[in-house]
Amino acid sequence: MKVYLEEVLREALISLSAEYPSLAGAEIQIEKPRSPEHGDAATNLALTLAGAMKMPPRKIAEKIVAALNTDDSLISSAEIAGPGFINFRFAHKWLQNQLLTITKASGEYGKTTDNKDKKVLIEFVSANPTGPLTVGHGRNAVLGDTIARLLEWSGALVDREYYFNNAGRQMRVLGESVLARYSELCGKATDFPDGGYEGDYIKDIASLLFDEHQNTLLNREDAVAICKGAAEAQIFEDIQNTLKRMNIRMDAFFNEYSLYESGAIESVVERLRDKNLAYDADGAVWFKTTEFGKEKDTVLIKSSGEPTYRLPDIAYHIHKLDRGYDIAIDIFGADHIATYPDVVSAVNALGYDGSKIDVQVYQFVTIVKDGKPFKMSTRKANFVTLDELMDEVGPDVTRFFFLMRSPGTHLEFDIAEAKEAGEKNPVFYLQYAHARICSILRKADETINSGDADADPSLLNHDSEINLIKHLLEFPDAVSVSARHREPHRLITYLNEAAAHFHKFYHDCRILGEEEKLASARVLLLHATANVLHNGLTILGIEAPDQM
RNA sequence: GCGUUCGUAGCUCAACUGGAUAGAGCAUCUGACUACGGAUCAGAAGGUUGGGGGUUCGAAUCCUCCCGAGCGCACCA
Numbered sequence: 001m002k003v004y005l006e007e008v009l010r011e012a013l014i015s016l017s018a019e020y021p022s023l024a025g026a027e028i029q030i031e032k033p034r035s036p037e038h039g040d041a042a043t044n045l046a047l048t049l050a051g052a053m054k055m056p057p058r059k060i061a062e063k064i065v066a067a068l069n070t071d072d073s074l075i076s077s078a079e080i081a082g083p084g085f086i087n088f089r090f091a092h093k094w095l096q097n098q099l100l101t102i103t104k105a106s107g108e109y110g111k112t113t114d115n116k117d118k119k120v121l122i123e124f125v126s127a128n129p130t131g132p133l134t135v136g137h138g139r140n141a142v143l144g145d146t147i148a149r150l151l152e153w154s155g156a157l158v159d160r161e162y163y164f165n166n167a168g169r170q171m172r173v174l175g176e177s178v179l180a181r182y183s184e185l186c187g188k189a190t191d192f193p194d195g196g197y198e199g200d201y202i203k204d205i206a207s208l209l210f211d212e213h214q215n216t217l218l219n220r221e222d223a224v225a226i227c228k229g230a231a232e233a234q235i236f237e238d239i240q241n242t243l244k245r246m247n248i249r250m251d252a253f254f255n256e257y258s259l260y261e262s263g264a265i266e267s268v269v270e271r272l273r274d275k276n277l278a279y280d281a282d283g284a285v286w287f288k289t290t291e292f293g294k295e296k297d298t299v300l301i302k303s304s305g306e307p308t309y310r311l312p313d314i315a316y317h318i319h320k321l322d323r324g325y326d327i328a329i330d331i332f333g334a335d336h337i338a339t340y341p342d343v344v345s346a347v348n349a350l351g352y353d354g355s356k357i358d359v360q361v362y363q364f365v366t367i368v369k370d371g372k373p374f375k376m377s378t379r380k381a382n383f384v385t386l387d388e389l390m391d392e393v394g395p396d397v398t399r400f401f402f403l404m405r406s407p408g409t410h411l412e413f414d415i416a417e418a419k420e421a422g423e424k425n426p427v428f429y430l431q432y433a434h435a436r437i438c439s440i441l442r443k444a445d446e447t448i449n450s451g452d453a454d455a456d457p458s459l460l461n462h463d464s465e466i467n468l469i470k471h472l473l474e475f476p477d478a479v480s481v482s483a484r485h486r487e488p489h490r491l492i493t494y495l496n497e498a499a500a501h502f503h504k505f506y507h508d509c510r511i512l513g514e515e516e517k518l519a520s521a522r523v524l525l526l527h528a529t530a531n532v533l534h535n536g537l538t539i540l541g542i543e544a545p546d547q548m
Numbered sequence: 549g550c551g552u553u554c555g556u557a558g559c560u561c562a563a564c565u566g567g568a569u570a571g572a573g574c575a576u577c578u579g580a581c582u583a584c585g586g587a588u589c590a591g592a593a594g595g596u597u598g599g600g601g602g603u604u605c606g607a608a609u610c611c612u613c614c615c616g617a618g619c620g621c622a623c624c625a
Contacts (some may be wrong), residue, residue: 035568044567050605057605082568083605128625168625284623295550295621302623309625334619337552363553364618405561410554410618417560417574425587426573432587440584481564493562496572503588512584548587 002030004074005041005088012067020053032474039079039087040470046084057084095469096457102472102528110479110535115327116155121320122148124331125243125250126163129235130174131199133242134383135413136376139365141386142402142541143488144331145248147360149539150483150491156327160249163316165256165309166232173197175228179217181206182227186215199381205234242386246395247541256312264315265307269300271350292345310339314346321352329358329486337361360486362407368414384415392419396542400427403488403540426496430537431545433499437530438546440511444523447512455524456517464505465525471501475532479539488540495536502529 006028017024026049033042046061053060061080068078076091102109124144127137148158165171177196181203184190192198209217209230217223236253243250259265269285272278277288283303287310290297300311320328332340340359348354367374367384376383390398404426405411460469478494511522537544 031564031567033568034563034571038568042568047567047605085568165625170625282623286623299623304623306623308623334553336620338620361553366618408553409561412560414560428587429573432585436585436588443584477564485564489562490564493564493572500572500589504590506584507581507589510581510584547585 001074001090001094002041005030005043008068008070008075009043009045009064011069012064015067016063023049023053033085033087036467038081038085039077040090041088042085043088044085046080046086050084060084061086090470092461092466093458095466095473096460098473099457099460099469099524099528102475102531103524106531107535107538109531110153110475110539112154112476112480112483114154114480114483115151118156118326119324120148120151120156120158120327120329121161121323121325122151122158122329122331123161123163123254123320125239125248127239128164128168128170129166129232129239130170130197131235131378131383132201132238132385132387134376134378134385135367135389135415136365136383138386138389138398139362139402139407139411140331140333141243141246141248142399143360143362143407144329145246146399146403146488146540147329147331147483147486149541150479150486150488153479153539154483159251159325161252161254162250163254163256165312167257171228171232172224174202174231175224177202178206178209178227178231179224182209182217185210186218188218195379197379197381199378199383201235201238202231205231208234242390245390246386246399254316256316259312259315259319264319265311268311268315268318268346268350272300272346275349277346277349287342287346289342289345292341294342298342310342313339313343317343317347317357318350318352321347321356326356327358328356329360332359332361334361334363358486360407363410365402365411365413368412368416370416374415389415393425396431397425397427399541400425400492404492406487406489427542428548430495430499430533431543431548433502434530434533434537434544435546435548436506437502437526437533441523441526441530443512444519444526448516448519448523455520457521457524459518459521460525462505462509464501464508465522468498468501468505468525468529471498472528472532475536479536491536491539495533495540498529498532498536502533 009028013023013026013028026045028043028045029048030041030043033039046057046064049060050057058080061084065078065080065086070078070088072091074091074094075088077087077089079087081087105111122144125133125137125141127133133141145160148160151158173193173195174197176193177198180190180192180196185206206227209227217226220226240250269278272287277291278300279286279288284299285301286297287300288297298310299308301307317328330340340357344354344357347357367376369384374382374384386398393401401413402411460466474494475498478491482488482491482494505525509522511519511526513519514522534544
């Protein structure tokens with residue numbers, strides 16, 4: 001419809017261009033007015049042309065409307081309003097006929113070709129295996145997964161990747177922490193390492209080791225390594241189970257260490273040197289970030305010979321692009337926001353297209369527990385795990401809570417409120433609408449003979465019916481916008497409105513017991529609505545229940 | 549101090565990136581079908597979009613200066 005309006009407007013402009021040559025190339029914007037009083041679609045064309053034509057916008061609008069040649073079966077009216085907007089209304093006939101395209105498309109309805117066949121890599125979670133996933137990781141995990149789903153619905157081929165490092169200092173401390181707990185189990189008093197991991201899960205891992213080895217590890221030189229290995233394996237299993245429970249699957253786990261093994265790290269340093277962007281000073285290797293507008297240069301390799309994390313980050317992103325991805329998305333918390341420009345600079349400097357790197361930054365979640373802000377620390381074992389949260393409220397509420405707000409705003413997560421899984425919880429509003437429809441459809445199956453194919457949608461002329469149909473037709477656009485911005489909350493806003501339109505329709509119009517032709521037309525509308533809700537919830541990774 | 553992301557109804561947040569009278573939910577108040585699921589629906593009330601200045605036909609959105617918050621600013625990840 002948007003395309004059609006653009007065409008008609010373009011033709012009108014061309015016909016007017018004999019008199020006003022500047023019109024022919026004007027850019028045409030079609031948007032949906034915020035208020036329904038302003039019609040179903042509007043263009044600000046006359047306003048944008050006012051300056052160039054030196055005419056009042058309303059006067060220009062009049063000329064455009066006069067030159068407009070619209071098909072009555074598609075557009076029922078074109079009016080000038082306000083400062084010079086042209087408002088269009090869609091013909092009922094057209095709206096009604098679109099219902100069948102929704103039900104026919106079924107599970108495919110809402111898919112677009114915006115990113116058709118684009119290869120996308122999305123990296124998210126990427127927590128090092130030092131402890132269980134906490135609600136602090138939740139926003140990252142759920143955003144990443146849902147953005148992946150949105151992009152799949154826009155036609156992209158998406159790979160999900162989890163990047164981790166099991167070689168750093170933190171991991172060594174983890175091994176030492178386990179060893180200390182293990183020693184305790186062996187009856188040997190040991191000092192707990194400074195800054196060690198205090199969580200109970202460390203004791204569980206130590207206990208497993210004790211069951212397996214008794215006290216035979218105590219005198220082995222590689223005891224820390226064994227403890228570290230066991231902890232990593234155990235924690236990763238735990239993390240994967242949590243992800244699975246949240247309806248998240250990863251396609252790959254990428255170990256930072258492989259970048260050392262492959263020589264990728266060294267190669268980056270050499271190539272930066274070749275470009276004169278890396279140099280030695282004070283025993284360290286530096287990256288000339290001042291070339292890219294930074295105040296200071298940045299250390300790539302410490303004087304100890306160990307790289308900083310920035311170097312493998314650069315190598316990793318180059319590796320992503322080497323694998324042929326058209327878009328490489330990173331889901332980062334606000335703490336990483338200052339570091340990625342260096343990565344992009346390096347990637348560009350080495351001849352890659354840094355614009356393929358798409359960094360999505362979300363603001364941190366403030367956990368509110370017992371009415372107060374709660375600072376989490378994996379090391380100090382102050383945390384609420386995602387598993388604990390899901391025990392309380394289930395995966396659907398967990399996902400929904402992280403998705404319902406714009407990633408760009410600070411999210412306050414009140415544990416008590418989330419646990420209050422009652423009617424306050426907005427996810428139920430959507431699920432209830434779906435369950436309610438399914439319930440009616442079950443009953444309709446028994447009483448109404450004709451199927452969708454026989455239904456006559458032209459009987460649906462009630463305001464509530466028309467408004468619902470209009471909204472259902474916006475679904476593909478909602479998915480598309482949501483995917484383009486990488487902002488799932490836009491889809492949630494849309495679905496809430498869809499559910500509201502449905503509930504309104506439900507109250508205004510009866511279905512069962514109406515005259516059979518009308519009843520089957522309304523059943524068709526129910527099918528279309530359920531389809532939209534179902535597809536939308538599927539994108540969000542949330543269940544669409546048949547009954548609750 | 550510098551950089552960065554924010555500040556919208558009592559609370560939690562929207563507003564399709566510059567469009568028309570800034571919208572929802574929760575909380576508060578008033579109402580609704582002896583029928584399809586009341587986990588619903590209709591209505592009331594609630595605002596100087598943190599504050600000042602600027603840009604233009606038009607600003608919550610863009611520029612600037614204040615105020616307040618989060619996060620960065622290591623040869624830590």
